[in-house]
Amino acid sequence: MFDLSCRTSWELTFKLQRMMPTCEHDLFCMQACDPGMRDITLGPQMFKNVTDFSTFLLDRSSGVLYLGAKDAILAVDTNNLNQQPRKIVWDVPEDKRKSCVAKGKTEVDCNNYIRLLEFLGDGRIYVCGTYAFDPHCAFLEQSSFTLEKTEDGGIKTETGKGKCPFEPAQHYTAVMASGILYTAATSNFLGTLFDISRATGPEQERIRTERSINWLNDPEFVSSAFIEASADANPTGDDDKIYFFFTEMAKEYELYTKVKVPRVARVCKSDVGGMKTLQRRWTTFLKAQLVCEDKSSDRRFNVLKDVFTVQHSAGDPSSTHFYGLFSSQWEPEDVSAVCIFSLTDINKVMDGSFKELKKNCDNWMNPEPPPTPRPGQCLNSALKAEGFESSLKLPDKVLTFVRDHPLMENSVTAAPVLVRRGIGYTKLAVTLTGRGAVLHLGTDRGEIHKVAVVGQNTTLLQESPVFPSNEAVNNILLYQGWALVGSPLSLARIQAEGCALFSSCTVCARARGLGCVWSNEEEACSLSEKDPGPGDVVDAALKKCGSLDGRCSPIIQEMRVSLGQRLLLPCVQLSPRPCSWQHPPHRLTRQHHTDLDVTVTEDSLGNYVCSCQEGGPSVRDPTTCLRATYHLSLEGPTVGGSKSPAGSRHIIAVYILFFFLGSLCAVIIMYFVNRREKFGQHQAPDTSLSSDKGRDFTASFVSPQSPSSTSLFSKVFQMEKQNGTTTSTTTTSTLLSNQGNGGPHSSSLSNSKPSNGINGNSSSGELKLASEMLVGNVVGRRTVERASPGGGEMESGEGYGMVGGLGDGSNEGLKGLEEELASFPMFRSSAPLAPCEESSI
Template identity: 30%
Template sequence: MFFLYFLSEVMMKSQVALFYVLIIMNEGSAQSLKPRRSVFFSDVNLKLFKEPDFNGLSSLLVREDIGLLFVGARGKVITLSLDDITVKTSEVNWTVTSKEKALCKVKGKSIEECDNYIRMMHTLDDGRILVCGTKAFNPTCTHLMFEEGNVTMEDSFQNGRGKVPFDPNENFASMVNGNTLYTAGSINFLGTVKSFQRHGRNTLRTEPIWSWLNGPNMISMKFAEISKHSNNNEDDNVFLFLTEIKIEAQRSNLRLSRVARVCKSDLGGLRILQKKWTSFLKARLDCPFGDEGSASLVQDVFFLQDENNVTDSIFYATFTLSTEPSSTCSQSAVCAYKLSDIQQVFRGNFMTFTDSGSWVRYTGTVFSPYPGSCINDEMRTSGVRTSRDLPDSTLLFVKNHPLMEQVVTPITGKPLLVRSTAQFSKIVVDKVTSLDGEQHNVMFISNNSGWLQKAVWSGDDGGRIIEDLQLFQDPQPIRFLQLSRRGQLYSATRTAVAQLSVRDCSRYTSCADCLIARDPYCGWDHLKGLCAAVAGASNFSMIQNLIDGDAIMCPSSHSVSMQITDIHLTADVAQFLPCFPDANLPISWSFSGKILEPGPRHILLSQGLVLTPSFTDEGIYTCETVEVVKGREHKKAVIQYQVKIGRQGGRYFSTHLFTYSLIIVSFGALGVIHMYKHWTQKSPNHVRCGQCGSDPCTNRAIASRGLERAKSTVENRFVVK
């Protein structure tokens, strides 16, 4: 019996010590921008749709007018209720025949690739949905109709080549304006020829030369109604965001981010650039972060339109780093760009290709009208009513000079926020009105591990992540994000769809927590005694402070004294006192009412205290979170220990026994390090590094998994009351 007790204690202490080692590993890593609170899957209030045969999810469409979420997947389109996505309302199958699949396989494609993946769905003016699928590498389009509560598919089909890619895994971009479809992607079976096109009566496409598009990866397309607020009735714009191989340097494989622009009413040229864009211009899109030798690559773009002046609208974009082979860093960032700044770049200097094979600033004569300009009143007065009225000299210049000299820079000159623990994927932004009538832009940023960051940015204190929410239990890329006017966020991976209310304030359990978090959606309802959404609420019942989160506004209450945990420690033996706050905040320790400073007997860590006690160290130890907002310090007690010191032997843990546990821990730590090295080599989302500019990569993910496993052991077994 003594041996079993001995072994049990050794294993228990080993787990505690291993927990200590994992914390030190985590402490030693540099910090990136941390969320205030991380909420794991089991604690997130969301709805999840998932079926056994549901996979290959490849498109998502919100139809608020009929209250449905359309989900395009492998061989089917299903509809879910916008109010509750667990309610499936219809399913329309659109599969390939055995003959089509056999022909596809003959062409060298796999069984999976030869299915029909619904890659595109857009609502047309008449309410029908244009839907296109890869159809066994034979892109095909048709329409979905919603009548009397039923979703049906038309019997007629159209060639979808150039509208969606042949390859179900290829990135592409598309949008519909009215009934006009714009697409950017490959137009051939091999995926080697890519084009930015407008379909319909006046079909246009990019000139098939490398200076226009050089190995592009299409990301996103946005429409800006410039004419609505233009003083000279300038034509509306269509923006394409992409990455491509750098053309400014010879023999370079470096990819850069670009933004390209065309004019909505472009009709092509009369003789030169027939059925080609006459307004296609592109510029480098810069989001400066990371170490030298890396380029930031745009991953997704959200266009937040300004209702009063469209030129004040903002493009929010996620970026990841493209690193040189020598670099070992992986980071992500969000940058924001003002529409008027992009317009200014397209009115600037052109680059020209020289005989020496390099691109330099064009210093020759610039033709009138200004090449690439969208039609406006001034041009109409001069006789240029459409692009077909443009002189051949202007069109020839546009054909040979698609690249602008100036770089599009973010509105702050730097990213709104940077993280190094997961790769950002999609982004949506919601404009929220707080109780004081001010508007705040709340960003929802997904990553490749199934998590969602809820963040805000202000000029006073920069970017901050309010919450980090785990939407999917298994780590997997979030491929789609859609936000409804009802305050519901819909996200999807390849196998599941999640629904989340962005106005959920239930995770803030006290008035102080509700206000200090400075969540624009939430305020403290002092009549109901809970944190609730401020939308539609009155200032009479609600309080909110987004400036400094001052909790002094909270109603006074009689605080309940915290229960003190009695523990018995052994003199001169290093032992761990855990402290797990419910938020990702720094902690401080006090001993008998005085702040505890680091020393030989006190090692202060972010998850607890390593104490090597003497008999003078008996007393009360208090762990508190410390949060500083606008210079004001907020403290909250997490746990208190009444420490009693005993001699070695007896019922206390002996030095020899602890030595054995340290031997086991040494092997355990080596195993953790080995696992960490293996994991960093395997995972594309987390890589080891030294310094990446001012925000290095971290090993937080591997350490946090160990911390979570060890945490329960520490909480359940280490503390002896």
């Protein structure tokens, strides 16, 4: 059992650890075999409840890994993981923690999270922590693994503002260049000010960015790199440079939605600021946009997650490449992409034209020509010969220009070498081989994915679990063929280089492009010096393994389906090149990225083949690769017992028949109702109070001069504007004059003689009509104005008083109804606006 657990891959070791919760992490395997030769995972039990690891610092000479955690610093010997890690406790005093909580922060955040670990070069490590939202820095002696003390025995500290973030989760990056610390972090308690600064060194040389949204606009810092110019390959005497990678809100895009844009910024090592303009500010700060775009699908990945810096040729800084890990602001699902940017392309953009950020009306102004010497240029031998030995001697016009033009016109563009959907990658590391590169990608579910990139082709090699699914990978360091992988709670050491890490013939065959060959005699994967040769080397190697499922010759997958079922047929394509499907001709399909959405019918049964373009000998010569093949067939009777879609068609026909029959009945009923209304209009009035017609509102108020009751409020209360004064129509007056002719309790509303009045109207019916007329008038914000008996015009509101002539207390009832309706907001009249009144929003 011990030999089995140590011979198997580290995935099985991880499973065995979870099956034995009482054991220390990996002590089981470490006691059974040589820990220096196996993949190992250390968890919370090994670290004695020290959590929240966020920072890695590796001493490559000794193999000691320093871990920055919450209130502690750990030192782990990666060559002897059986040894208990050393620990330094650096926590926050209780009174300072309470003060932090009183300022509105949580108790969890009011601790000391170690965010910075950097070598000083004199046997010490510079350590900085959040220290309850008041960043502090200290000095760690490597030999004794202790923090420097003051004379009274306390920890010797200095301010960490501008060197370390205030919050434990804030985006942050730092790099050491010749013993001087360069950082990109927030610089205030609220986290609203951002600086890229030279944080250590002589006080007069500590400079930072200008506080302007043209320089930094709500950035999320990701990574930084110090590129030291080689003395042999630097004939111009150019200065060393520091590069910062971040994502910020785009100032140049004036859209309603905030657009995130990935950037690369560059400053020069010898920059000390200007004499008058840009004092204690960068005079060489320039930034450019990074574009990771798949032109075939017109999709751009605009959120930068991580950057890994590597030299493609050892000892040649000009061969430096930056592997960027991106996601998308616009994708509803997780999507990850990897783009590669060269240092040469970045410097070419930095030496190009400047973008003009000043705006005149809605047109961008033409940029003014840059002055001489070129703004943002690093000092070199030619400038020093002209008398510019320092940035302090640069003219004000040069400094003013670079202050107002930090952004470059052109962008650094690259096409993605890998695109994965549905997977959230968090960290990236790269191993170079003789024929290509291996990407080590950490996920947000505690996994490490290995992807081979050879020329234009990308192949997924392994997907291996390292930590529990709730622990995201937040650190990856490469050291002597190993990958040191970290999460907030655990640490793992896994094999990262060499063909020997591929433990099966199938996985080894997928790495054939890297030069790996499987040996059946030794049952091992090893590196071969022979060239893989032309053609699809992966498929040829898979056939030697006896695998029918090749990389470009997949086996047919039989799928038993039911009618009406909805399927999503996957087609995994790592590269961004397009994929197409061949399937039976029917309309119930929709391609979602590379996958195919299918609704099963009788016409959709058959074969489905996904073909993707792969990289050939050149970019313009792609080859076709079959990625997936499916065969859909019926599994038996469909859900609901219907044997064919004919049954469903019959049901639909019955529904349609009932619909038409119902419509016909409705037309007939409406016809007879119309006939009855017309017949009632020519009948003699019924003078009996017990008549049923007198209780019917619709029939009791119909007259030859009034409209039909079905359109009472749509026509009766129409208002017209005459000579600038709003008056009611004749129809309204006619209705008012006809309303008073009724039973013994009604009274006349005007002196005009009623015509064709209808008797049998009770006072309740009159009250109901009057109230509804009142509602119509109030809603229309108009007052009924009609001629008074004296020949003059009725005053506003006079009509309501005449309605009050109704007997039996109707006057008080209508007044109460008017007051009640006026209390509703919908019936209140808003204040009118003056003509041509302007408002600012």
